[in-house]
Amino acid sequence: MKNETAIKNKNGDSLYKLLNFLKMNKNIIIQYSSLLLVVVIFTVLSDGKLLSSINIQTIIRQLVVIFTISVGLVFVFSHGNMDISVGAVVALSSMVAAFSLNAGAPVWFSTMIAMSVSVACYLLNIYVANQFGLMAVISSLAIMFIARGIVTYIVSTTNMSIRVTEIAVLNLYNNLTFMILSIIIVGIIGVVLFNYKKIGKQNKAIGDNMLSATQSGVNVKKSKVISYIIAGLLVGYGSMFSLARSLTVSENSGMGLEMDVIVALVLGGMALSGGSKSKISSAIVGSITLVLLNNGLTMIGVPAEVVSLVRGIIFLLVIFLILRRPRSEKVVPR
Amino acid sequence: MESNVFLETVGLTKKFEETIAVNNVNLQVKLGEIRGLIGENGSGKSTVSSMICGIHPVTNGEMFINGEKYQPKNPLEARDNKISMIVQETGTLNQLPIVDNIFLGDEARFRKNGFIDRSKMIREAEKALELVDLDGLDVTKSISTLDFEERKLVEIARALYYNPTLFIVDETTTALSHEGREMIHKIIKKLKRENKAVLFISHDLPELISVCDALTILRDGEFITEFDKKDFEEDRIKQSMVGRKIEGDFYRSDYDGNFDSQVVLSVKNVSAKKLKDITLDLHKGEILGIGGLSGSGMHELGKLMYGGLKTTQGEVFVYGEEKSPFLKSSTRNKSEKNPKPIPLRTIKIAIDNKIGYVSKDRDQETLILDASVKDNLAISALDKLKKYGFILPGSERRFAEKQINELNIKCRNMNQNVRELSGGNKQKISFGKWIGNNSRILILDSPTRGVDVGVKTTMYKLLYDLKKQGYSILIISEELQELIGMSDRILMMKEGRINKEFARNKNLNESTLIDYMI
Numbered sequence: 069m070k071n072e073t074a075i076k077n078k079n080g081d082s083l084y085k086l087l088n089f090l091k092m093n094k095n096i097i098i099q100y101s102s103l104l105l106v107v108v109i110f111t112v113l114s115d116g117k118l119l120s121s122i123n124i125q126t127i128i129r130q131l132v133v134i135f136t137i138s139v140g141l142v143f144v145f146s147h148g149n150m151d152i153s154v155g156a157v158v159a160l161s162s163m164v165a166a167f168s169l170n171a172g173a174p175v176w177f178s179t180m181i182a183m184s185v186s187v188a189c190y191l192l193n194i195y196v197a198n199q200f201g202l203m204a205v206i207s208s209l210a211i212m213f214i215a216r217g218i219v220t221y222i223v224s225t226t227n228m229s230i231r232v233t234e235i236a237v238l239n240l241y242n243n244l245t246f247m248i249l250s251i252i253i254v255g256i257i258g259v260v261l262f263n264y265k266k267i268g269k270q271n272k273a274i275g276d277n278m279l280s281a282t283q284s285g286v287n288v289k290k291s292k293v294i295s296y297i298i299a300g301l302l303v304g305y306g307s308m309f310s311l312a313r314s315l316t317v318s319e320n321s322g323m324g325l326e327m328d329v330i331v332a333l334v335l336g337g338m339a340l341s342g343g344s345k346s347k348i349s350s351a352i353v354g355s356i357t358l359v360l361l362n363n364g365l366t367m368i369g370v371p372a373e374v375v376s377l378v379r380g381i382i383f384l385l386v387i388f389l390i391l392r393r394p395r396s397e398k399v400v401p402r
Numbered sequence: 403m404e405s406n407v408f409l410e411t412v413g414l415t416k417k418f419e420e421t422i423a424v425n426n427v428n429l430q431v432k433l434g435e436i437r438g439l440i441g442e443n444g445s446g447k448s449t450v451s452s453m454i455c456g457i458h459p460v461t462n463g464e465m466f467i468n469g470e471k472y473q474p475k476n477p478l479e480a481r482d483n484k485i486s487m488i489v490q491e492t493g494t495l496n497q498l499p500i501v502d503n504i505f506l507g508d509e510a511r512f513r514k515n516g517f518i519d520r521s522k523m524i525r526e527a528e529k530a531l532e533l534v535d536l537d538g539l540d541v542t543k544s545i546s547t548l549d550f551e552e553r554k555l556v557e558i559a560r561a562l563y564y565n566p567t568l569f570i571v572d573e574t575t576t577a578l579s580h581e582g583r584e585m586i587h588k589i590i591k592k593l594k595r596e597n598k599a600v601l602f603i604s605h606d607l608p609e610l611i612s613v614c615d616a617l618t619i620l621r622d623g624e625f626i627t628e629f630d631k632k633d634f635e636e637d638r639i640k641q642s643m644v645g646r647k648i649e650g651d652f653y654r655s656d657y658d659g660n661f662d663s664q665v666v667l668s669v670k671n672v673s674a675k676k677l678k679d680i681t682l683d684l685h686k687g688e689i690l691g692i693g694g695l696s697g698s699g700m701h702e703l704g705k706l707m708y709g710g711l712k713t714t715q716g717e718v719f720v721y722g723e724e725k726s727p728f729l730k731s732s733t734r735n736k737s738e739k740n741p742k743p744i745p746l747r748t749i750k751i752a753i754d755n756k757i758g759y760v761s762k763d764r765d766q767e768t769l770i771l772d773a774s775v776k777d778n779l780a781i782s783a784l785d786k787l788k789k790y791g792f793i794l795p796g797s798e799r800r801f802a803e804k805q806i807n808e809l810n811i812k813c814r815n816m817n818q819n820v821r822e823l824s825g826g827n828k829q830k831i832s833f834g835k836w837i838g839n840n841s842r843i844l845i846l847d848s849p850t851r852g853v854d855v856g857v858k859t860t861m862y863k864l865l866y867d868l869k870k871q872g873y874s875i876l877i878i879s880e881e882l883q884e885l886i887g888m889s890d891r892i893l894m895m896k897e898g899r900i901n902k903e904f905a906r907n908k909n910l911n912e913s914t915l916i917d918y919m920i
Contacts, residue, residue: 264792266784273781276770283710283767284782284835285753344773 098389099337099350103357110364118360118367125244131359132247132309133158137325138332138351139258140302143267143295145333146346147274149204153193154303154329156215158322161185161304162311163219166232175237179308186304189215190296198289212326220319229318232311241312250309254302255352262348267294275342331379332358335386406433408599409454409472409485409568413463416449416623423449425623426463431568436590436600438614440607441643442854446623447603451572454601455487456480478507486561487570493557494545501527501541504560530563531556534589551582551696558589569593570601579696580880587613605854607639608883619643644856652859653887654866659906661688661890665721666843666874667707667757668743672716676702678898679716684843684874689865691889692878694919699898701762704847704878708759709752719743720843722755753782755843758836760829762847762878768832771821775813776802778820778831783839805834809864826857833864844868847878862888882912894918 090097110118117123137154144151165182169175193211197204223229232238240246262268270291273281282288310322330340336354339345361382365375409431416424424446431437439447452458454465456474465472467483474480480487494503504527505511512519512526527541534555545553554574561569571586578586590600590613604610610617611634619626619642626642667684676699684690684707694700705711707718721741746752752759761767770778779802780787787797802816809830813823820828829849836844849865850858865875865888879885885892892904894915902918904910 260792264794266788266793269777269781269784269793272777273770273773276772277766279767280770281781282749283708283759283761285749286781287750344770344777 095337095345098386099347099353102335102386102389103353103360106357106360106364110360110367114364114367118364123363123367127359127363128244128247128251129313130363131355132251133306133313134325134328134332134359135251135352135355136254136302136306136309138329138336138355139254139348140299140306141329142258142262142333142338142346142348142351143271143298144204145338145340146262146268146271146342147292147295148278148342149197149292150330150340151190151193151208151299152205152326152330153189153208153212153215155322155325156212156219157186157189157300157303158307158310158325159219159317159319160189160215161307162321163222163230163317165308165311166230166317169237170233175240179305182307182311183301183304186307187297187300190300190303191293194292194296198292216319219317219321223317223319229316232315235315238308238312238315241308247309254305258348258351261298267291267298268348271295272342272344272346275346276344328358331383334383335361407431408433408468409601410466410469411450411454411463412466414450414453414460414465415462416446416453416458417461423623424453424620427620427623427625429618429625431599431601433567433599434594434597435616436594436602436614438610438617439601439603439620440605440610440617440639441620441626442605442856445620445643447605447620448572449623450620451487451570451601451603454480454568454570455485481564481566484565484567485570486564486566486568487572488554488557488561488574489572494553496544496546498545499542500531500539500545500548500556503545503556504530504541504563506560526563530559533562534559534585551578554578554582555585558586562589566598568599568601570603572603573605581695583609605643607636607643607855611636611639640855643854652855653862653884657906657908659890661869662686662872667718667720667746667876669703669707669718670716672706672713672718674702674706674711674713674715676898677706680706680898680900681716682893682900684876686842686874687869687872688890689869689875689877689888691885691892692876692895693880693882693885693892693915694895694901696880698895698919700878700895701847703895704759704762704845704876707746707752707876708757708845709746709749710759718746720746720752720755720757753839756839756841757843757845758782758839758841759845760832760836760847760849762851764828764832764851769820769828772819774817775806775811775820775823775831776816779805779816779835779838782835786839801838805831805838809834809837810860824857826853826860829853829857829861837868842872843874843876845876845878848880849877850879850881850884882915886910886912886915896920 107118137158141151141154161182164185165178168178168181173181189211193204193207196202196207196210200207262271270281270286273284273286274288274291278288307322311317314321332354333350334340334354335357336347336350336352338347338350338354361379362375365378366372370378407430409429411427411429414424414427414429415422427446427450429439429450439450441447449458453460454474456476456479459475460473472483474483495506498506501524505523509518509523512523514522524541528537528539531537531539531541536552536555536559545556548556569590571590574586590602593600594615602610602614615631617629617634617639619628619639621643629639662685664686665683666686669680669682672680676697678699680703682690692700692703702711706713709718721743744751744755746755746757759768765771770781773781776798780798783801784793787793787801789797799816805811806813806816811830811834812827820831823831833844833846850861853861865877869875877885877888890906892910892915893900894902894904896919904915
């Protein structure tokens with residue numbers, strides 16, 4: 069008799085513990101379950117075509133750009149800054165890379181050039197923001213206009229859009245194995261930098277409370293600059309994949325990427341205000357979810373005209389689940 | 403029952419989810435009475451007051467005003483029932499002008515032909531400010547041009563403008579300086595003379611004893627007991643607050659006041675913002691107390707000694723255990739006892755030389771409330787935690803565990819958000835992050851502000867232990883009793899200068915010190 073109640077209590081206890089565990093890890097669960105849900109739903113709806121080997125190749129090609137860029141931008145978002153210049157910077161860097169390739173430069177050199185252009189954009193961004201005390205999102209708006217403006221102007225001076233004349237030079241960036249390797253390596257670098265080096269931890273502290281961070285010995289300006297360099301490097305690198313896919317640069321290149329990155333990060337459970345809830349896994353999981361979502365919607369034959377609408381609704385749902393602050397979490401006054 | 407009871411609560415209960423914050427509290431506030439409400443952190447004082455003011459709905463129980471049932475749905479209804487409250491935190495909106503802050507939510511009162519009569523509003527705002535002696539202020543200016551204390555006074559003016567019959571002061575005075583407190587005391591005494599009721603919430607016992615006519619004690623959300631003025635006795639009240647016996651003297655008991663002669667930190671003829679020609683030395687194993695009024699520059703002095711303030715003249719030096727190869731070769735023949743002074747110009751230099759600083763505004767400047775206990779403890783020690791260039795989760799965990807155990811920090815686990823912890827535990831974390839970082843010099847600005855008696859005792863014991871281990875500690879405090887009780891030396895500041903130095907002495911008392919700060 070006594071034993072029975074003990075067991076009952078134990079069961080109740082473990083149920084309570086389970087509930088508590090679920091509550092504590094709500095965000096992580098949503099983060100991964102939305103990925104899982106997208107996979108399951110679209111696999112079923114597309115009769116398994118989603119996971120066919122041809123489609124997986126397509127997915128990887130779509131993934132590599134957004135993945136690379138999102139990992140870079142976690143460093144910016146985690147300290148509470150937002151960046152909307154990604155698309156324009158990708159266009160500018162791939163344009164410069166295309167010119168250098170056409171001038172006969174080897175592909176590694178063009179990659180370096182693309183990365184330096186992008187890093188320069190991001191350094192200018194954070195310099196302006198630091199120097200004039202602006203919100204970095206405002207200076208990134210300026211950078212966006214400038215970069216997009218340069219691309220638009222130069223494209224307008226040539227009769228046609230800018231093309232890579234020797235397609236073969238970009239073979240490397242179209243190689244599937246290289247893409248997969250690159251995804252893995254960028255992922256690992258991102259995880260290590262963000263979780264096991266000072267920069268990630270300091271970024272989170274800055275995002276939460278800049279004053280406390282300063283008084284705890286965090287050099288806020290330095291951390292920000294390093295983060296923007298990391299972001300710049302990865303955006304520049306990502307722009308090479310983008311160039312390799314399209315082989316041309318027009319005034320519309322990279323358009324909308326900045327929003328895709330934000331959507332990817334939010335789908336991955338990132339708090340856009342930064343701080344301690346920032347996770348590098350948001351970029352990894354979120355960009356995969358986003359690409360699967362886009363791909364899946366076209367796979368099951370949702371007309372292109374309503375894809376945006378459907379995406380919007382799903383996005384709203386995820387925000388509601390992740391970012392909403394439950395009413396019960398009211399702080400008890402003292 | 404006499405008819406002069408203004409507010410009465412019967413069986414007042416409040417639950418937040420499973421947590422019972424207030425349980426079955428019966429409280430009476432009479433007209434012409436200053437009623438103190440006291441209890442440790444988390445004992446439910448503020449929850450009671452926010453129910454009275456309609457901020458939180460009541461879970462169970464009833465409230466009566468003048469014997470009639472009273473169920474406020476929001477603060478405006480409380481105001482219509484002549485109840486006003488000033489709160490612990492800042493209750494003003496920084497972006498708005500003073501006048502709009504005063505009449506926030508009540509602009510309709512000045513409606514004229516569908517528009518707001520701005521000039522009348524301004525006149526009324528000026529009238530309200532006269533109630534707290536803040537006349538001559540341009541009320542159209544943004545409230546952010548006022549300092550913290552003046553803003554508090556604006557809040558008080560706002561509360562008084564509605565001519566409350568019950569005036570609730572919720573933990574306001576702990577955040578104020580000496581002058582600010584006096585001002586509030588004066589106001590509530592005046593209200594008492596006008597036969598109004600005052601509910602004064604605080605955990606500063608001496609203050610309540612001196613001001614209140616009667617005290618209600620809460621502990622863990624429950625009504626414990628009441629005291630009338632004639633029965634006030636500090637030890638007994640403390641006992642019923644904490645629920646166990648607390649010795650009357652919780653400071654260190656020795657009066658030797660000795661410390662090592664080695665200087666670890668020295669300020670030489672420094673002038674900076676608010677500071678004029680300051681010279682002082684901090685020694686190894688010394689607790690140096692800095693006292694004065696809030697505006698005397700003592701808080702700035704703390705920032706200065708942490709490299710957080712630019713000097714206009716003079717220099718601060720820290721005598722670190724410098725390991726720079728250049729210095730080593732040139733000073734090898736000199737004795738180790740006198741390390742080379744390093745000019746202290748940035749926070750980075752301060753941290754590298756093992757100085758730790760806990761700000762007066764702990765929640766805003768020292769802690770990261772939304773981060774975990776572990777992250778808060780580790781943030782300033784990241785360099786130390788590096789292994790082969792990487793900060794591994796294991797070493798972070800061990801580091802946090804060590805601090806949690808050594809300082810006896812009470813938290814569910816190290817991943818709990820600091821925001822959820824009580825004031826005392828928060829303070830322990832802000833100490834812990836520096837102690838763990840091997841800091842040998844601690845600069846503590848108002849270390850026991852906002853913590854209750856029980857925690858204070860542990861804090862003092864901790865500080866004394868640290869002193870004995872050779873830590874150098876600078877305590878900046880407005881609580882003179884605390885300085886007298888803990889310091890080896892006390893420097894009193896006045897108008898940016900060091901006015902007087904006292905050595906540790908049994909016969910030192912508050913009034914002697916006050917003479918040198920005002």
